[in-house]
Amino acid sequence: MALQRVSRAAVDGKRPVSKTSQVSEFFAKARRLTFAAVAFFLTAFAASTSYAQSSAFAGMAGTWSGPGTVTLDDGSSERIRCRATYKVAGASMDMSLTCASDAYRFNLLAAVVAQGGEVTGNWSETSRNVGGNIQGRGANGSFQVIAQAAGFSSNISLKTTGNKQSIAMRADSQFRAANITLSK
Template sequence: MGLQLVSRAAVDGKRPVSRASRASEFFAKARRLTFAAVAFFLTAFAASTSYAQSSAFAGMAGTWSGPGTVMLDDGSSERIRCRATYKVNGPTMEMVLTCASDAYRFNLQAAVVAAGGEVSGTWSETSRNVGGSIQGRGANGSFQVVAQAAGFGASIALKTAGNKQHIAMRADSQFRAANITLSK
């Protein structure tokens, strides 16, 4: 058998190839192919992660909760507990924020879209049956918007950093202000 490989190699001008060296070559190619596949998937995953993080609403998706205070037009303030849920899909976000104390409650819902640093959308406060538009600026989890409706206006600042979020609202109605700190 060895003589046949040597004579065949002499005729072809190539080195003789044994089964062991063919198997070794096969496994080397398989390792390179596996490495290339792993590198491809890691690159694709990293690209998709950086795309997701580039969204204006990156890091906001999910459920958040925490304490806050609300100030009413008579100057009184109350402690409140809040829960927010954000559904993020690329440049769009839906939000539900519910806050309550023993005597006060509000349910704020919003649907917004971000493009080029501008944020716009709609909002409603379901317990008082009022709603309107949202306009403002923001990116990377930090937003300054104005919510308006007939006879109502409020400025809202929202800042997200990691698993913490701060919301500050100022309004020109019975509800004067709210400061809320949420955690994920």
């Protein structure tokens, strides 16, 4: 019987096929298919996590709060409590920062976009009814921007590391500076 299979295969130009070679070929194909599926899922997972972390605002979304100080033009300094909310959607972020002491309060709103390391957008301070534009640079949760309006300019530095964030503002008006430390 085995001789007939060999001779038929020789006439047809094919190798004789045994059951053991069919089984091992099946397992070899199954291993290659499994390897390809695992490689595909690992590649897809790596691509999705690098995309999620590639946003300039990665890790900033949510509500933050913490203490700070504000310095006024007369040199006086007050402790303040602050609360920030960041809504991140890809390269865009909306921010709300409210800080208050017994005698001082400010409400800062901003909408910014980050592209290629450049940050642009608009801001407003609602308790004083003033607003303008924001321009600067930043990525990976670290930003250096200038907020400007008619008769007002403020340098703002913001750095996010894990669940900690520091904000430093320096201005040329009655509000001279603020230093804020927030936690998530």
